[in-house]
Amino acid sequence: MSKKSKKKLKKKERLALLKADTRKVSKTAKKAKTKNLAARNGHAEAKPKKGKLVYFFGEGRSDGDGKMKALLGGKGANLAEMTRIGLPVPPGFTITTEVCTWFNAHGKALPKEIDAQVTESIHRIEKILGKGFGSLGNPLLFAVRSGSRDSMPGMMDTILNLGLNDETVLGLVAVSANERFAFDCYRRFIQMYGDVVMGVQTRPGEHHEPFEVVISGLKSEIFPNRPLKDISDTELDASSLRELVIRFKKLIRDRTGRDFPSDPHEQLRGAIGAVFGSWNNERAIVYRQKYNIPNEWGTAVNVQAMVFGNTGNESCSGVAFTRDPATGEKVFYGEYLINAQGEDVVAGVRTPDPVATLQEKMPKAYRELEDVRASLEKHFHEMQDFEFTVENGKLFMLQTRNGKRTGVAAVRIAVEMVKEKLIDWKQAVARVPADQLSQLLTPIFDRKAIKHAEKIATGLPAGPGAATGRIYFNANEAELESVKGKVLLVREETSPEDIRGMLAAEGILTARGGVSSHAALVARQMGKVCVCGANALHIDYQNGTLSVGGRVFRKGEFLSIDGTSGEVYAGEVKTAPSEIVQVLIGKTLDAKESPTYGNFAQLMGWADKLRRLQIRTNADQPDQVANAVAFGAQGVGLCRTEHMFFEGDRIDAMREMILADTKEAREAAVAKLLPHQRSDFAGIFRALNGLPATIRFLDPPLHEFLPQTHDQQTELARKLGVPVEKVTRRVSELHEFNPMLGFRGCRLGILYPEISAMQARAIFEAAIEVQKEGIKVKPEIMIPLVGFLKELELQAQLVRDVAAKVSKENNTRLHYLVGTMIEIPRACVTADEIAKEAEFFSFGTNDLTQTTLGMSRDDSGSFLPAYQGLEIIKQNPFATIDANGVGSLMKLAIERGRKTRPDIKLGICGEHGGEPASVNLCHNLGLTYVSCSPFRVPIARLAAAQAALAGAA
Numbered sequence: 001m002s003k004k005s006k007k008k009l010k011k012k013e014r015l016a017l018l019k020a021d022t023r024k025v026s027k028t029a030k031k032a033k034t035k036n037l038a039a040r041n042g043h044a045e046a047k048p049k050k051g052k053l054v055y056f057f058g059e060g061r062s063d064g065d066g067k068m069k070a071l072l073g074g075k076g077a078n079l080a081e082m083t084r085i086g087l088p089v090p091p092g093f094t095i096t097t098e099v100c101t102w103f104n105a106h107g108k109a110l111p112k113e114i115d116a117q118v119t120e121s122i123h124r125i126e127k128i129l130g131k132g133f134g135s136l137g138n139p140l141l142f143a144v145r146s147g148s149r150d151s152m153p154g155m156m157d158t159i160l161n162l163g164l165n166d167e168t169v170l171g172l173v174a175v176s177a178n179e180r181f182a183f184d185c186y187r188r189f190i191q192m193y194g195d196v197v198m199g200v201q202t203r204p205g206e207h208h209e210p211f212e213v214v215i216s217g218l219k220s221e222i223f224p225n226r227p228l229k230d231i232s233d234t235e236l237d238a239s240s241l242r243e244l245v246i247r248f249k250k251l252i253r254d255r256t257g258r259d260f261p262s263d264p265h266e267q268l269r270g271a272i273g274a275v276f277g278s279w280n281n282e283r284a285i286v287y288r289q290k291y292n293i294p295n296e297w298g299t300a301v302n303v304q305a306m307v308f309g310n311t312g313n314e315s316c317s318g319v320a321f322t323r324d325p326a327t328g329e330k331v332f333y334g335e336y337l338i339n340a341q342g343e344d345v346v347a348g349v350r351t352p353d354p355v356a357t358l359q360e361k362m363p364k365a366y367r368e369l370e371d372v373r374a375s376l377e378k379h380f381h382e383m384q385d386f387e388f389t390v391e392n393g394k395l396f397m398l399q400t401r402n403g404k405r406t407g408v409a410a411v412r413i414a415v416e417m418v419k420e421k422l423i424d425w426k427q428a429v430a431r432v433p434a435d436q437l438s439q440l441l442t443p444i445f446d447r448k449a450i451k452h453a454e455k456i457a458t459g460l461p462a463g464p465g466a467a468t469g470r471i472y473f474n475a476n477e478a479e480l481e482s483v484k485g486k487v488l489l490v491r492e493e494t495s496p497e498d499i500r501g502m503l504a505a506e507g508i509l510t511a512r513g514g515v516s517s518h519a520a521l522v523a524r525q526m527g528k529v530c531v532c533g534a535n536a537l538h539i540d541y542q543n544g545t546l547s548v549g550g551r552v553f554r555k556g557e558f559l560s561i562d563g564t565s566g567e568v569y570a571g572e573v574k575t576a577p578s579e580i581v582q583v584l585i586g587k588t589l590d591a592k593e594s595p596t597y598g599n600f601a602q603l604m605g606w607a608d609k610l611r612r613l614q615i616r617t618n619a620d621q622p623d624q625v626a627n628a629v630a631f632g633a634q635g636v637g638l639c640r641t642e643h644m645f646f647e648g649d650r651i652d653a654m655r656e657m658i659l660a661d662t663k664e665a666r667e668a669a670v671a672k673l674l675p676h677q678r679s680d681f682a683g684i685f686r687a688l689n690g691l692p693a694t695i696r697f698l699d700p701p702l703h704e705f706l707p708q709t710h711d712q713q714t715e716l717a718r719k720l721g722v723p724v725e726k727v728t729r730r731v732s733e734l735h736e737f738n739p740m741l742g743f744r745g746c747r748l749g750i751l752y753p754e755i756s757a758m759q760a761r762a763i764f765e766a767a768i769e770v771q772k773e774g775i776k777v778k779p780e781i782m783i784p785l786v787g788f789l790k791e792l793e794l795q796a797q798l799v800r801d802v803a804a805k806v807s808k809e810n811n812t813r814l815h816y817l818v819g820t821m822i823e824i825p826r827a828c829v830t831a832d833e834i835a836k837e838a839e840f841f842s843f844g845t846n847d848l849t850q851t852t853l854g855m856s857r858d859d860s861g862s863f864l865p866a867y868q869g870l871e872i873i874k875q876n877p878f879a880t881i882d883a884n885g886v887g888s889l890m891k892l893a894i895e896r897g898r899k900t901r902p903d904i905k906l907g908i909c910g911e912h913g914g915e916p917a918s919v920n921l922c923h924n925l926g927l928t929y930v931s932c933s934p935f936r937v938p939i940a941r942l943a944a945a946q947a948a949l950a951g952a953a
């Protein structure tokens with residue numbers, strides 16, 4: 001159809017055509033992308049309009065909506081949505097994430113078409129507000145902020161008060177009748193612009209930001225007799241701020257050789273470019289790697305008319321949550337600073353006041369805020385985290401998003417929102433990130449130990465749990481020291497540069513900043529224990545000390561922090577299990593007395609109704625099995641029998657077996673292990689009380705059992721009564737260059753059948769013993785590292801012969817299965833043959849990943865992080881199954897195995913079995929169960945339910 005004939009069509013028809021055109025261009029790649037995204041966002045996404053790079057919002061109308069997070073970023077989409085539902089949002093526009101992608105692919109240039117669209121939006125804003133961008137009379141100022149699809153708190157850049165220069169600032173003085181305010185805005189703008197756009201930042205060896213150094217210098221000149229830390233920024237009057245502006249500009253010129261730009265349009269172009277560019281700054285990249293956010297998403301840029309929380313005592317800026325993000329309690333939670341801009345609240349420079357106190361100070365604005373709080377939850381059906389500004393008594397909303405929360409809060413909010421009929425129970429299951437459940441299982445301080453602990457300070461509880469560690473005041477040092485042991489990162493306040501140290505630390509402690517400070521936000525998301533704003537602490541970065549109440553702690557000494565109460569203790573305080581663990585495992589707490597447990601149990605109950613996958617556990621000891629069953633495991637998916645050989649003096653019998661020269665000597669040594677193995681298996685069967693147990697025969701290379709140092713070898717030789725040379729020779733004979741591909745797995749049992757025979761006998765004798773006690777027993781014997789049918793046939797025949805013998809000896813019948821691990825590619829490819837003998841397959845994805853990728857599971861740490869950085873691989877394949885490679889081989893094995901044995905039982909027992917994305921893959925592949933470590937069982941239960949929900953959607 002020609003352009004002309006398109007023009008003649010009515011608007012509705014044109015829209016339909018436009019949609020069809022877009023569809024034609026996008027094809028399948030986009031479809032797949034959109035589907036992923038929809039799954040992540042939980043709803044279908046609106047289609048972007050072709051050629052539209054800028055989306056306007058203001059006065060109740062917006063071009064975009066809340067569903068367009070991929071295109072407009074979370075912030076942009078929700079600004080559009082809040083505008084639509086009539087909340088007081090200052091007008092503005094969002095430049096799409098597609099422009100970010102274009103910008104980064106075109107040498108950091110902006111597409112030409114953008115200028116006209118930006119100009120048109122600015123005109124609309126000017127018309128609404130009756131102000132002019134660059135006007136000397138009533139200047140329009142902008143906030144320029146980043147906003148990606150998933151929030152990345154503080155990782156990218158923001159510029160406020162854009163549009164000010166030496167002339168427009170006078171216009172602001174005139175309209176506000178407040179010279180101090182106008183120059184405060186101006187100096188803030190130069191500071192932010194100088195930092196973000198012009199790169200005036202702390203240089204190596206400097207301890208403070210250069211602009212802060214200038215501020216401190218001026219303060220010392222004005223108040224020579226007062227300690228710097230007691231002089232607040234608000235004490236600088238208008239003429240001091242004028243002076244600051246001059247000094248800031250000089251700083252910029254000295255450091256960059258360029259002048260601060262005075263043309264507002266040039267300022268805006270620079271700011272937009274810098275915010276797009278900040279998508280690729282180091283901290284944003286680290287953050288994306290940690291949270292698996294794809295690099296190609298890009299950020300949007302939001303340009304919004306400024307409103308001012310710093311015009312005086314009738315104004316404030318704040319951050320609030322519709323519920324408490326640390327505990328989940330339904331209370332209005334947040335904080336604000338009078339006469340301040342939003343950045344001050346989040347940056348933690350001054351400790352803000354709790355939002356409840358606003359009721360007294362600004363009752364009208366507080367009432368409006370309470371209404372907004374209710375409307376937001378009603379509209380989004382989710383706990384919201386929002387930013388607001390009160391300008392001369394009038395409330396404005398600057399942002400809302402689904403609030404990050406701790407695991408405890410996530411569970412509580414989900415369960416309580418069902419009770420409040422805001423969501424249904426399936427939505428509740430979908431809401432809680434499965435991984436976050438681990439936070440409900442993390443330790444708290446031991447009640448007795450804490451009674452005797454010396455409390456040295458109290459701050460704000462910002463990330464629950466207990467943490468103890470050596471204190472370090474610098475993120476790099478904390479990261480380095482964390483390799484040696486637990487560390488706490490202690491800072492005045494944290495900033496995005498500290499992200500690596502925060503990741504490495506057990507817990508984070510800050511002296512300043514509130515519960516929405518950078519430290520608190522990031523810690524909450526990471527699930528780190530955090531206490532912030534412990535004002536009594538005085539940190540001396542230069543000397544590496546922390547002083548409090550007359551005591552001094554040096555770096556490297558221990559402190560302990562309780563992120564649930566906000567308390568800080570001297571020294572190392574013993575920790576105790578979480579409430580869930582106390583109820584389920586320790587049985588030291590009554591379920592009825594723990595609301596946290598009640599919420600957890602409710603959510604787990606809902607999850608169990610939805611999931612199709614069974615959850616088993618990887619455990620080798622009766623107590624581990626009992627724990628896993630208490631967490632909801634439906635059987636053992638992997639009992640690594642070799643772990644049992646290390647206990648007590650069993651290792652001696654094992655070593656004797658390895659050193660033996662003849663079959664007879666080996667049998668004699670192995671016979672010593674039999675009673676130990678039998679009693680272990682019996683314990684496991686009892687703990688399982690009728691649930692199935694997959695028990696794997698000996699797997700690791702034999703040298704792992706032998707002593708490596710000369711002293712240890714001498715000691716073993718003495719114990720066994722053999723010459724030390726014999727031990728040394730055997731150790732060197734067993735040395736392998738590539739043990740993971742060497743003499744291990746079923747190869748051991750095939751060459752030394754007496755080992756397998758002993759293990760089979762121990763399993764069957766234990767089964768009979770426990771059966772006699774009236775407990776059902778379901779052993780499943782698993783042969784490791786099989787690649788050839790014949791390997792499995794040999795081992796299976798041996799098992800069946802032993803079973804027949806033991807049955808006969810005891811005059812009883814035995815029910816058992818024999819199956820195999822699928823952990824090398826040949827087993828996947830020949831799964832149809834292997835299934836002739838195997839009654840079940842269990843994917844050993846640790847080895848299957850290692851052998852498929854040809855990457856050692858032990859040595860790949862040296863290059864994997866770099867590979868992730870280069871996006872050769874997106875995720876660590878040893879943590880999340882490599883879906884295209886390993887996943888495809890699994891699919892093939894399943895198809896071929898089922899061809900031979902349609903009802904074959906299928907499981908996974910690699911570490912991936914407790915990782916949510918891998919659980920989702922296993923669900924889609926149609927496995928019978930996933931098996932994971934005991935403490936990951938609840939995570940797997942929830943992830944399996946979420947996979948079922950996603951599959952049904």
Ligand code: PEP
Nearest residue numbers: 823844845846847909910
């Ligand atoms: C595996 O390879 O995935 C597995 C479970 O076995 P292991 O980790 O003991 O080698």
Ligand code: MG
Nearest residue numbers: 823844846847
């Ligand atoms: Mg293995």
